[in-house]
Amino acid sequence: MDYLPLFARLNNRAVLLVGGGDIALRKARLLLDAGANLTVVAPSLHEELTELLVGHTYIPSRFTAAYLNDQMLVIAATDDEEVNAEVAAAADAANIWVNVVDDPDRSSFIFPSIIDRSPIMVAVSSGGKAPVLVRMLRERLEALLPKHLGALANLSGEWRNQIKQKLSDITSRRRFWEKAFASPQLATLLETEQHDSAEQWMAQQLDADDYAGGEIVLVGAGPGDAGLLTLKGLQQIQQAEVVLYDQLVSPEVLNLVRRDAERISVGKKAGHHSVPQHEINELLLSHARAGKRVVRLKGGDPFMFGRGAEELQAARAEGIPFSVVPGITAAAGATAYAGIPLTHRDSAQSAVFITGHCKQDGQEPDWAALAAGNQTLVIYMGLIGSPTITERLIAHGRRPETPVALIERGTTVRQRVLRGTLQELPELAKDAHSPSLIVIGEVAALADTLSWFGGETASGKEHLINLA
Numbered sequence: 001m002d003y004l005p006l007f008a009r010l011n012n013r014a015v016l017l018v019g020g021g022d023i024a025l026r027k028a029r030l031l032l033d034a035g036a037n038l039t040v041v042a043p044s045l046h047e048e049l050t051e052l053l054v055g056h057t058y059i060p061s062r063f064t065a066a067y068l069n070d071q072m073l074v075i076a077a078t079d080d081e082e083v084n085a086e087v088a089a090a091a092d093a094a095n096i097w098v099n100v101v102d103d104p105d106r107s108s109f110i111f112p113s114i115i116d117r118s119p120i121m122v123a124v125s126s127g128g129k130a131p132v133l134v135r136m137l138r139e140r141l142e143a144l145l146p147k148h149l150g151a152l153a154n155l156s157g158e159w160r161n162q163i164k165q166k167l168s169d170i171t172s173r174r175r176f177w178e179k180a181f182a183s184p185q186l187a188t189l190l191e192t193e194q195h196d197s198a199e200q201w202m203a204q205q206l207d208a209d210d211y212a213g214g215e216i217v218l219v220g221a222g223p224g225d226a227g228l229l230t231l232k233g234l235q236q237i238q239q240a241e242v243v244l245y246d247q248l249v250s251p252e253v254l255n256l257v258r259r260d261a262e263r264i265s266v267g268k269k270a271g272h273h274s275v276p277q278h279e280i281n282e283l284l285l286s287h288a289r290a291g292k293r294v295v296r297l298k299g300g301d302p303f304m305f306g307r308g309a310e311e312l313q314a315a316r317a318e319g320i321p322f323s324v325v326p327g328i329t330a331a332a333g334a335t336a337y338a339g340i341p342l343t344h345r346d347s348a349q350s351a352v353f354i355t356g357h358c359k360q361d362g363q364e365p366d367w368a369a370l371a372a373g374n375q376t377l378v379i380y381m382g383l384i385g386s387p388t389i390t391e392r393l394i395a396h397g398r399r400p401e402t403p404v405a406l407i408e409r410g411t412t413v414r415q416r417v418l419r420g421t422l423q424e425l426p427e428l429a430k431d432a433h434s435p436s437l438i439v440i441g442e443v444a445a446l447a448d449t450l451s452w453f454g455g456e457t458a459s460g461k462e463h464l465i466n467l468a
Contacts, residue, residue: 002127003110011035014070018063018087019077020045023101027077028052030111041067042078065090073097073109104128113138117149119157143231148190151198152181155190159202166206180205182239182293184217184323214288216315218308220301220327221245223334225411226252233325237261240295242287244280248299248435250412257297277307281314288320299435301329305355305380329353331378334410334437338417339450342376347442350375356382356389356438371396376441383436386429390422393440398422403444408436415453419444 015031017024020042028049031038039057040049050058059067063083068074074096076087088106091098100106104127112123113134122141126134156177167173180186180202189198217236222228234256237243242262245254257263264283267274275283287294302308302324315322331353335342342351354365356379370377371393382389383406394400400423408416418428422440429438 003125005112005123005125006109007121007123008034008073010072012037013072014039016041016067016071016074017077018042018067018074018083019079020049021077021079022046023079024075024077025049025052027075027101027111030114031075032056039067039071063087063090065094068094068096071096073099076100076103076106102128115141115145117145117147117153119153120145120149144235146187146191146232146235148187151190151193151195152187155198155202156180159206163206176205179293183215183321184236184325185215185321188323214290214292214294214320216284216288216294216296216312216320216322217325218296218298218302218312218322219325220329221249221253221297221299222328223300223330223332223411224250224252224409224415225333225337226250226256228328228333228411229253229256230325230327233327236325237295237297239293241292242294243297244283244294245297246299249297250299252412253297277310281311284311285314285318285320288315289318298327299330300333301327304329304331304353330380330407330410330435330437334407334415335378335439337411337415337453338405338407338439339447339452340405340407340439341443341446341450342378344443344446348374348376351378352376353378353380355380356385367392367396371398373398376439376443379438379440381434382438383429383432383434386438387426389438390425393422398440402440403442404428405439405444405447406432406436407439408432410435410437411453417447417451419447 010031011034013036015036015038017028017031017038017040020040024040024042025046025048028038028040029052032052037056038053039059040053041059041061041063043060043062045058063086068090074087074091076084076098078084084100084103085106088098088100092108097108099109099111104110110125110128112125115122115138122145124134124137124141163173163176167176186198186201189201217240219233219236221233237257240258240261242264243257244264244266247265247267254263266280266283284294284296296302296308296311298306298308300306303326308324312322312324331342343349352370352375354370354377379389400421402422404420404422404425406418406428408418418432420428425438
Protein backbone atom coordinates (compact mmCIF):
# COMPACT_ATOMS: atom_id res chain seq x y z
CA MET A 1 0.00 0.00 0.00
CA ASP A 2 1.18 3.52 -0.79
CA TYR A 3 -0.96 4.83 2.09
CA LEU A 4 -2.46 3.27 5.20
CA PRO A 5 -6.12 4.33 5.46
CA LEU A 6 -6.86 5.93 8.83
CA PHE A 7 -9.81 7.80 10.32
CA ALA A 8 -8.63 10.66 12.54
CA ARG A 9 -10.64 11.90 15.52
CA LEU A 10 -10.18 15.68 15.41
CA ASN A 11 -12.84 16.72 17.89
CA ASN A 12 -11.38 19.68 19.85
CA ARG A 13 -7.88 18.84 18.56
CA ALA A 14 -5.57 21.66 17.44
CA VAL A 15 -5.20 21.82 13.64
CA LEU A 16 -3.29 24.46 11.69
CA LEU A 17 -4.47 25.61 8.25
CA VAL A 18 -2.07 27.77 6.24
CA GLY A 19 -3.85 29.79 3.56
CA GLY A 20 -6.91 32.03 3.30
CA GLY A 21 -8.27 31.59 -0.24
CA ASP A 22 -10.67 29.25 -2.02
CA ILE A 23 -8.49 26.17 -1.48
CA ALA A 24 -8.25 26.85 2.25
CA LEU A 25 -12.00 27.47 2.42
CA ARG A 26 -12.74 23.96 1.13
CA LYS A 27 -10.38 22.36 3.65
CA ALA A 28 -11.70 24.52 6.49
CA ARG A 29 -15.26 23.30 5.91
CA LEU A 30 -14.08 19.69 6.12
CA LEU A 31 -11.97 20.23 9.26
CA LEU A 32 -14.73 22.13 11.04
CA ASP A 33 -17.24 19.41 10.19
CA ALA A 34 -14.86 16.99 11.92
CA GLY A 35 -14.84 19.19 15.04
CA ALA A 36 -11.27 20.49 14.81
CA ASN A 37 -10.08 23.41 16.92
CA LEU A 38 -8.87 25.37 13.91
CA THR A 39 -6.15 28.01 13.60
CA VAL A 40 -5.75 29.72 10.25
CA VAL A 41 -2.57 31.58 9.26
CA ALA A 42 -2.77 33.83 6.20
CA PRO A 43 -2.16 37.49 5.31
CA SER A 44 -5.83 37.82 4.27
CA LEU A 45 -9.02 35.72 4.35
CA HIS A 46 -11.77 34.76 1.95
CA GLU A 47 -14.98 36.48 3.12
CA GLU A 48 -16.80 33.18 3.71
CA LEU A 49 -13.81 31.79 5.60
CA THR A 50 -13.99 34.79 7.94
CA GLU A 51 -17.56 33.81 8.82
CA LEU A 52 -16.64 30.16 9.34
CA LEU A 53 -13.87 31.01 11.81
CA VAL A 54 -16.15 32.53 14.44
CA GLY A 55 -15.05 30.83 17.65
CA HIS A 56 -11.73 29.77 16.15
CA THR A 57 -8.36 31.49 15.67
CA TYR A 58 -7.16 33.65 12.80
CA ILE A 59 -3.55 34.91 12.65
CA PRO A 60 -3.11 37.61 9.94
CA SER A 61 0.48 36.77 9.14
CA ARG A 62 2.80 34.84 6.88
CA PHE A 63 3.60 31.32 8.08
CA THR A 64 6.54 30.68 10.43
CA ALA A 65 7.53 27.38 12.07
CA ALA A 66 6.58 28.76 15.50
CA TYR A 67 2.88 28.38 14.60
CA LEU A 68 3.32 24.59 14.59
CA ASN A 69 3.66 24.43 18.38
CA ASP A 70 1.03 22.18 20.00
CA GLN A 71 -0.66 21.38 16.65
CA MET A 72 -1.84 17.83 15.88
CA LEU A 73 -1.52 18.27 12.12
CA VAL A 74 -1.12 21.01 9.52
CA ILE A 75 -2.53 21.67 6.06
CA ALA A 76 -0.78 23.88 3.53
CA ALA A 77 -3.49 25.27 1.27
CA THR A 78 -1.96 28.25 -0.50
CA ASP A 79 -1.30 28.92 -4.17
CA ASP A 80 2.31 29.85 -3.33
CA GLU A 81 4.60 26.84 -3.92
CA GLU A 82 7.40 28.32 -1.80
CA VAL A 83 5.11 28.76 1.21
CA ASN A 84 3.75 25.24 0.81
CA ALA A 85 7.28 23.83 0.65
CA GLU A 86 8.26 25.79 3.76
CA VAL A 87 5.23 24.44 5.68
CA ALA A 88 6.04 20.86 4.63
CA ALA A 89 9.70 21.13 5.64
CA ALA A 90 8.87 22.67 9.04
CA ALA A 91 6.24 20.03 9.76
CA ASP A 92 8.61 17.20 8.86
CA ALA A 93 11.26 18.68 11.15
CA ALA A 94 8.74 18.90 14.00
CA ASN A 95 7.43 15.38 13.27
CA ILE A 96 3.90 16.71 12.67
CA TRP A 97 1.60 15.23 10.05
CA VAL A 98 1.27 17.55 7.05
CA ASN A 99 -0.85 17.73 3.93
CA VAL A 100 0.13 19.98 1.06
CA VAL A 101 -2.92 20.33 -1.18
CA ASP A 102 -2.39 18.75 -4.62
CA ASP A 103 1.20 17.85 -3.76
CA PRO A 104 1.33 14.25 -2.46
CA ASP A 105 5.15 14.14 -2.63
CA ARG A 106 5.39 16.75 0.14
CA SER A 107 2.51 15.28 2.17
CA SER A 108 2.70 12.75 5.00
CA PHE A 109 -1.08 12.24 4.73
CA ILE A 110 -3.67 12.92 2.04
CA PHE A 111 -7.39 13.69 2.06
CA PRO A 112 -9.41 10.93 0.40
CA SER A 113 -12.68 11.42 -1.41
CA ILE A 114 -15.39 10.96 1.22
CA ILE A 115 -18.89 9.47 1.19
CA ASP A 116 -20.46 10.76 4.39
CA ARG A 117 -23.23 8.74 6.00
CA SER A 118 -22.15 9.62 9.52
CA PRO A 119 -21.38 7.63 11.54
CA ILE A 120 -20.79 5.43 8.47
CA MET A 121 -17.86 6.85 6.50
CA VAL A 122 -16.40 5.58 3.23
CA ALA A 123 -13.13 6.96 1.85
CA VAL A 124 -11.66 6.44 -1.63
CA SER A 125 -8.18 7.44 -2.76
CA SER A 126 -5.77 6.85 -5.63
CA GLY A 127 -2.84 8.43 -3.80
CA GLY A 128 -3.15 11.46 -6.05
CA LYS A 129 -2.61 9.43 -9.24
CA ALA A 130 -6.14 9.47 -10.69
CA PRO A 131 -8.39 12.11 -9.07
CA VAL A 132 -10.99 12.03 -11.86
CA LEU A 133 -11.32 8.27 -11.53
CA VAL A 134 -11.73 8.63 -7.76
CA ARG A 135 -14.45 11.24 -8.28
CA MET A 136 -16.32 8.88 -10.60
CA LEU A 137 -16.04 6.06 -8.06
CA ARG A 138 -17.29 8.33 -5.30
CA GLU A 139 -20.33 9.30 -7.40
CA ARG A 140 -21.16 5.63 -7.94
CA LEU A 141 -20.79 4.84 -4.26
CA GLU A 142 -22.92 7.85 -3.35
CA ALA A 143 -25.67 6.40 -5.52
CA LEU A 144 -25.35 2.90 -4.08
CA LEU A 145 -25.32 3.81 -0.39
CA PRO A 146 -28.79 4.78 0.93
CA LYS A 147 -29.10 8.14 2.66
CA HIS A 148 -30.59 6.50 5.77
CA LEU A 149 -27.44 4.46 6.53
CA GLY A 150 -26.28 6.93 9.19
CA ALA A 151 -29.64 6.84 10.96
CA LEU A 152 -29.58 3.04 10.78
CA ALA A 153 -26.12 2.92 12.35
CA ASN A 154 -27.18 5.31 15.12
CA LEU A 155 -30.26 3.22 15.83
CA SER A 156 -28.06 0.13 16.00
CA GLY A 157 -25.83 1.81 18.56
CA GLU A 158 -28.80 2.76 20.72
CA TRP A 159 -30.20 -0.79 20.76
CA ARG A 160 -26.98 -2.80 20.78
CA ASN A 161 -26.77 -3.43 24.54
CA GLN A 162 -30.48 -4.14 24.90
CA ILE A 163 -30.40 -6.71 22.10
CA LYS A 164 -27.25 -8.29 23.50
CA GLN A 165 -29.02 -8.77 26.84
CA LYS A 166 -32.16 -10.23 25.25
CA LEU A 167 -30.40 -12.48 22.72
CA SER A 168 -27.60 -14.32 24.46
CA ASP A 169 -26.26 -16.33 21.50
CA ILE A 170 -24.40 -14.74 18.64
CA THR A 171 -26.45 -16.52 15.94
CA SER A 172 -29.73 -15.02 17.11
CA ARG A 173 -28.16 -11.58 17.31
CA ARG A 174 -26.72 -11.91 13.83
CA ARG A 175 -30.07 -12.94 12.35
CA PHE A 176 -31.82 -10.10 14.17
CA TRP A 177 -29.40 -7.49 12.81
CA GLU A 178 -29.46 -8.95 9.32
CA LYS A 179 -33.24 -8.65 9.29
CA ALA A 180 -33.16 -5.10 10.64
CA PHE A 181 -30.48 -3.87 8.24
CA ALA A 182 -32.22 -5.40 5.21
CA SER A 183 -35.78 -4.45 6.18
CA PRO A 184 -37.49 -2.17 3.62
CA GLN A 185 -40.03 -1.27 6.30
CA LEU A 186 -37.40 0.00 8.74
CA ALA A 187 -35.54 1.75 5.91
CA THR A 188 -38.70 3.62 4.94
CA LEU A 189 -39.29 4.74 8.52
CA LEU A 190 -35.77 6.11 8.79
CA GLU A 191 -35.81 7.72 5.35
CA THR A 192 -38.99 9.58 6.25
CA GLU A 193 -37.59 10.50 9.70
CA GLN A 194 -40.26 8.56 11.59
CA HIS A 195 -37.85 7.87 14.43
CA ASP A 196 -40.51 6.98 17.04
CA SER A 197 -42.03 4.43 14.67
CA ALA A 198 -38.56 3.02 13.97
CA GLU A 199 -38.05 2.56 17.72
CA GLN A 200 -41.41 0.80 17.93
CA TRP A 201 -40.42 -1.47 15.02
CA MET A 202 -37.24 -2.48 16.85
CA ALA A 203 -39.18 -3.18 20.05
CA GLN A 204 -41.76 -5.29 18.23
CA GLN A 205 -39.08 -7.35 16.50
CA LEU A 206 -37.24 -7.90 19.76
CA ASP A 207 -40.42 -9.06 21.49
CA ALA A 208 -41.25 -11.49 18.69
CA ASP A 209 -40.58 -15.19 19.19
CA ASP A 210 -39.11 -15.56 15.71
CA TYR A 211 -36.31 -13.18 14.78
CA ALA A 212 -36.31 -14.23 11.17
CA GLY A 213 -39.73 -13.07 10.00
CA GLY A 214 -39.92 -12.65 6.23
CA GLU A 215 -40.87 -9.72 4.04
CA ILE A 216 -42.01 -9.32 0.45
CA VAL A 217 -40.82 -6.50 -1.79
CA LEU A 218 -42.48 -5.88 -5.13
CA VAL A 219 -39.81 -4.43 -7.45
CA GLY A 220 -40.28 -2.98 -10.92
CA ALA A 221 -37.39 -4.10 -13.15
CA GLY A 222 -38.05 -1.49 -15.82
CA PRO A 223 -38.45 -2.19 -19.55
CA GLY A 224 -35.16 -4.02 -20.10
CA ASP A 225 -32.09 -1.77 -20.01
CA ALA A 226 -30.40 -2.50 -16.66
CA GLY A 227 -29.43 1.18 -16.45
CA LEU A 228 -33.12 2.04 -16.05
CA LEU A 229 -33.48 -0.05 -12.89
CA THR A 230 -34.05 2.37 -10.02
CA LEU A 231 -31.46 2.76 -7.29
CA LYS A 232 -33.84 1.43 -4.66
CA GLY A 233 -34.73 -1.50 -6.91
CA LEU A 234 -31.03 -2.36 -7.23
CA GLN A 235 -30.58 -2.20 -3.46
CA GLN A 236 -33.52 -4.54 -2.91
CA ILE A 237 -32.49 -7.23 -5.40
CA GLN A 238 -28.98 -7.21 -3.92
CA GLN A 239 -30.40 -7.82 -0.44
CA ALA A 240 -32.94 -10.48 -1.44
CA GLU A 241 -32.60 -14.11 -0.41
CA VAL A 242 -35.27 -15.28 -2.89
CA VAL A 243 -36.21 -13.62 -6.19
CA LEU A 244 -39.30 -14.60 -8.19
CA TYR A 245 -39.02 -13.10 -11.66
CA ASP A 246 -41.00 -12.89 -14.91
CA GLN A 247 -39.84 -13.67 -18.42
CA LEU A 248 -40.12 -9.95 -19.12
CA VAL A 249 -37.19 -9.24 -16.79
CA SER A 250 -34.10 -8.85 -18.96
CA PRO A 251 -30.97 -10.99 -18.43
CA GLU A 252 -29.03 -7.77 -17.81
CA VAL A 253 -31.21 -6.96 -14.80
CA LEU A 254 -31.07 -10.55 -13.51
CA ASN A 255 -27.28 -10.34 -13.56
CA LEU A 256 -27.54 -7.67 -10.85
CA VAL A 257 -29.38 -9.96 -8.43
CA ARG A 258 -27.38 -11.04 -5.39
CA ARG A 259 -25.34 -14.05 -6.48
CA ASP A 260 -26.32 -16.40 -3.66
CA ALA A 261 -30.04 -15.58 -3.88
CA GLU A 262 -32.43 -18.34 -4.93
CA ARG A 263 -33.90 -17.41 -8.32
CA ILE A 264 -37.28 -18.76 -9.35
CA SER A 265 -38.68 -18.13 -12.83
CA VAL A 266 -42.45 -17.86 -12.76
CA GLY A 267 -42.67 -17.33 -16.52
CA LYS A 268 -45.27 -14.58 -16.60
CA LYS A 269 -45.55 -13.36 -20.17
CA ALA A 270 -48.45 -12.69 -22.52
CA GLY A 271 -49.65 -16.06 -23.82
CA HIS A 272 -47.12 -18.00 -21.70
CA HIS A 273 -48.46 -18.24 -18.15
CA SER A 274 -46.28 -21.18 -17.19
CA VAL A 275 -46.98 -20.70 -13.46
CA PRO A 276 -50.60 -19.96 -12.44
CA GLN A 277 -51.09 -16.82 -10.38
CA HIS A 278 -52.31 -18.70 -7.30
CA GLU A 279 -49.07 -20.74 -7.32
CA ILE A 280 -46.99 -17.57 -7.58
CA ASN A 281 -48.85 -16.16 -4.59
CA GLU A 282 -48.18 -19.32 -2.60
CA LEU A 283 -44.48 -19.31 -3.52
CA LEU A 284 -44.18 -15.74 -2.25
CA LEU A 285 -46.00 -16.52 0.96
CA SER A 286 -44.20 -19.79 1.71
CA HIS A 287 -40.73 -18.25 1.37
CA ALA A 288 -41.75 -15.23 3.46
CA ARG A 289 -43.21 -17.53 6.15
CA ALA A 290 -39.82 -19.27 6.24
CA GLY A 291 -38.24 -15.96 7.24
CA LYS A 292 -36.79 -15.08 3.83
CA ARG A 293 -36.41 -11.64 2.27
CA VAL A 294 -38.40 -12.17 -0.92
CA VAL A 295 -38.35 -9.93 -3.97
CA ARG A 296 -41.04 -10.24 -6.61
CA LEU A 297 -39.27 -8.85 -9.68
CA LYS A 298 -41.64 -7.76 -12.44
CA GLY A 299 -40.92 -6.23 -15.83
CA GLY A 300 -41.72 -2.53 -16.17
CA ASP A 301 -43.74 -1.19 -13.26
CA PRO A 302 -45.38 -3.74 -10.94
CA PHE A 303 -48.67 -1.83 -10.76
CA MET A 304 -48.97 -1.20 -14.50
CA PHE A 305 -51.01 -4.01 -16.11
CA GLY A 306 -49.43 -6.60 -13.86
CA ARG A 307 -50.85 -8.54 -10.96
CA GLY A 308 -48.74 -6.92 -8.30
CA ALA A 309 -51.78 -5.73 -6.38
CA GLU A 310 -53.18 -9.28 -6.25
CA GLU A 311 -49.88 -10.59 -4.89
CA LEU A 312 -49.76 -7.94 -2.18
CA GLN A 313 -53.38 -8.60 -1.26
CA ALA A 314 -52.36 -12.19 -0.59
CA ALA A 315 -49.49 -10.98 1.60
CA ARG A 316 -51.80 -8.62 3.49
CA ALA A 317 -54.25 -11.47 4.17
CA GLU A 318 -51.39 -13.47 5.74
CA GLY A 319 -50.10 -10.52 7.77
CA ILE A 320 -46.74 -10.53 5.96
CA PRO A 321 -44.98 -7.14 5.72
CA PHE A 322 -44.53 -5.81 2.19
CA SER A 323 -43.39 -2.77 0.26
CA VAL A 324 -43.28 -1.60 -3.35
CA VAL A 325 -40.44 -0.18 -5.46
CA PRO A 326 -41.88 1.32 -8.66
CA GLY A 327 -40.19 0.79 -12.00
CA ILE A 328 -40.07 2.63 -15.32
CA THR A 329 -42.98 1.29 -17.32
CA ALA A 330 -42.51 0.22 -20.93
CA ALA A 331 -44.73 3.04 -22.19
CA ALA A 332 -42.21 5.56 -20.85
CA GLY A 333 -38.97 3.64 -21.46
CA ALA A 334 -39.53 1.95 -24.82
CA THR A 335 -41.08 5.00 -26.47
CA ALA A 336 -38.20 7.22 -25.31
CA TYR A 337 -35.63 4.78 -26.73
CA ALA A 338 -37.58 4.68 -30.01
CA GLY A 339 -37.61 8.49 -30.28
CA ILE A 340 -41.38 8.72 -29.76
CA PRO A 341 -42.68 11.28 -27.26
CA LEU A 342 -45.94 10.29 -25.61
CA THR A 343 -47.32 13.82 -25.93
CA HIS A 344 -46.63 16.78 -28.18
CA ARG A 345 -48.40 20.11 -28.08
CA ASP A 346 -49.06 20.03 -31.84
CA SER A 347 -50.54 16.55 -32.13
CA ALA A 348 -51.13 14.79 -28.80
CA GLN A 349 -52.39 16.51 -25.68
CA SER A 350 -52.92 13.24 -23.78
CA ALA A 351 -51.71 9.65 -23.62
CA VAL A 352 -53.86 6.63 -22.82
CA PHE A 353 -52.47 3.29 -21.67
CA ILE A 354 -54.52 0.14 -22.18
CA THR A 355 -53.94 -3.60 -22.23
CA GLY A 356 -54.72 -5.69 -25.29
CA HIS A 357 -56.51 -8.35 -23.31
CA CYS A 358 -58.87 -8.37 -20.35
CA LYS A 359 -60.46 -10.97 -18.14
CA GLN A 360 -62.83 -13.23 -20.02
CA ASP A 361 -65.81 -11.58 -18.36
CA GLY A 362 -64.37 -8.10 -18.96
CA GLN A 363 -66.45 -5.49 -20.74
CA GLU A 364 -65.55 -3.94 -24.09
CA PRO A 365 -63.44 -0.79 -23.74
CA ASP A 366 -64.83 2.59 -24.71
CA TRP A 367 -63.65 2.48 -28.33
CA ALA A 368 -65.07 5.90 -29.13
CA ALA A 369 -62.92 7.47 -26.42
CA LEU A 370 -59.86 5.45 -27.48
CA ALA A 371 -60.31 6.49 -31.13
CA ALA A 372 -60.31 10.21 -30.33
CA GLY A 373 -57.76 12.30 -32.19
CA ASN A 374 -54.99 14.39 -30.63
CA GLN A 375 -54.06 11.63 -28.23
CA THR A 376 -51.52 8.84 -28.10
CA LEU A 377 -52.80 5.32 -27.55
CA VAL A 378 -50.29 2.90 -26.01
CA ILE A 379 -51.27 -0.76 -25.96
CA TYR A 380 -49.57 -3.39 -23.83
CA MET A 381 -49.86 -7.06 -24.84
CA GLY A 382 -51.74 -6.15 -28.01
CA LEU A 383 -50.12 -8.30 -30.70
CA ILE A 384 -52.72 -11.08 -30.70
CA GLY A 385 -55.64 -8.68 -30.57
CA SER A 386 -54.26 -6.23 -33.17
CA PRO A 387 -56.84 -7.10 -35.90
CA THR A 388 -59.71 -6.39 -33.52
CA ILE A 389 -58.02 -3.26 -32.19
CA THR A 390 -57.52 -1.93 -35.73
CA GLU A 391 -61.07 -2.69 -36.77
CA ARG A 392 -62.65 -1.08 -33.69
CA LEU A 393 -60.52 2.08 -33.80
CA ILE A 394 -61.17 2.73 -37.51
CA ALA A 395 -64.88 1.99 -37.06
CA HIS A 396 -65.04 4.60 -34.29
CA GLY A 397 -63.33 7.33 -36.28
CA ARG A 398 -59.55 6.97 -36.05
CA ARG A 399 -57.99 7.60 -39.46
CA PRO A 400 -56.60 4.48 -41.18
CA GLU A 401 -53.48 6.55 -42.06
CA THR A 402 -52.72 7.27 -38.40
CA PRO A 403 -49.01 6.49 -37.76
CA VAL A 404 -48.26 3.45 -35.60
CA ALA A 405 -45.13 1.88 -34.18
CA LEU A 406 -44.48 -1.54 -32.69
CA ILE A 407 -41.52 -1.48 -30.31
CA GLU A 408 -40.14 -4.96 -29.77
CA ARG A 409 -37.88 -5.64 -26.76
CA GLY A 410 -37.66 -1.91 -26.12
CA THR A 411 -34.57 -0.33 -24.47
CA THR A 412 -32.42 -3.45 -25.00
CA VAL A 413 -29.75 -4.17 -27.59
CA ARG A 414 -32.36 -6.40 -29.25
CA GLN A 415 -34.78 -3.50 -29.73
CA ARG A 416 -36.62 -3.46 -33.07
CA VAL A 417 -39.16 -0.86 -34.21
CA LEU A 418 -41.75 -1.63 -36.89
CA ARG A 419 -43.38 1.46 -38.36
CA GLY A 420 -46.49 1.89 -40.46
CA THR A 421 -50.10 3.04 -40.33
CA LEU A 422 -53.11 1.92 -38.35
CA GLN A 423 -54.56 -0.03 -41.29
CA GLU A 424 -51.23 -1.91 -41.58
CA LEU A 425 -51.10 -2.80 -37.86
CA PRO A 426 -52.34 -6.45 -38.19
CA GLU A 427 -49.65 -7.22 -40.80
CA LEU A 428 -46.97 -5.49 -38.74
CA ALA A 429 -48.00 -7.52 -35.69
CA LYS A 430 -47.51 -10.81 -37.54
CA ASP A 431 -43.77 -10.14 -37.77
CA ALA A 432 -43.36 -8.80 -34.21
CA HIS A 433 -42.34 -10.82 -31.20
CA SER A 434 -43.39 -10.45 -27.60
CA PRO A 435 -42.78 -8.35 -25.63
CA SER A 436 -43.89 -5.59 -27.98
CA LEU A 437 -45.54 -2.27 -27.28
CA ILE A 438 -47.98 -0.74 -29.77
CA VAL A 439 -48.05 3.05 -30.12
CA ILE A 440 -50.85 4.64 -32.16
CA GLY A 441 -50.87 8.35 -32.90
CA GLU A 442 -49.21 11.14 -34.83
CA VAL A 443 -46.28 11.16 -32.38
CA ALA A 444 -45.12 7.82 -33.82
CA ALA A 445 -44.00 9.67 -36.96
CA LEU A 446 -41.59 11.80 -34.90
CA ALA A 447 -39.26 8.82 -34.69
CA ASP A 448 -38.11 9.86 -38.18
CA THR A 449 -36.20 12.74 -36.59
CA LEU A 450 -35.94 11.83 -32.89
CA SER A 451 -34.77 8.22 -33.08
CA TRP A 452 -31.40 7.99 -31.30
CA PHE A 453 -30.93 4.56 -29.74
CA GLY A 454 -30.24 2.57 -32.90
CA GLY A 455 -31.42 -0.95 -33.50
CA GLU A 456 -33.45 -2.28 -36.40
CA THR A 457 -36.25 -0.12 -37.78
CA ALA A 458 -38.61 -0.98 -40.61
CA SER A 459 -41.48 0.98 -42.14
CA GLY A 460 -44.81 -0.65 -42.79
CA LYS A 461 -44.39 -0.36 -46.57
CA GLU A 462 -41.01 -2.11 -46.46
CA HIS A 463 -42.46 -4.69 -44.14
CA LEU A 464 -45.31 -5.52 -46.50
CA ILE A 465 -42.95 -5.81 -49.47
CA ASN A 466 -40.80 -8.24 -47.51
CA LEU A 467 -43.84 -10.35 -46.74
CA ALA A 468 -44.65 -10.60 -50.42
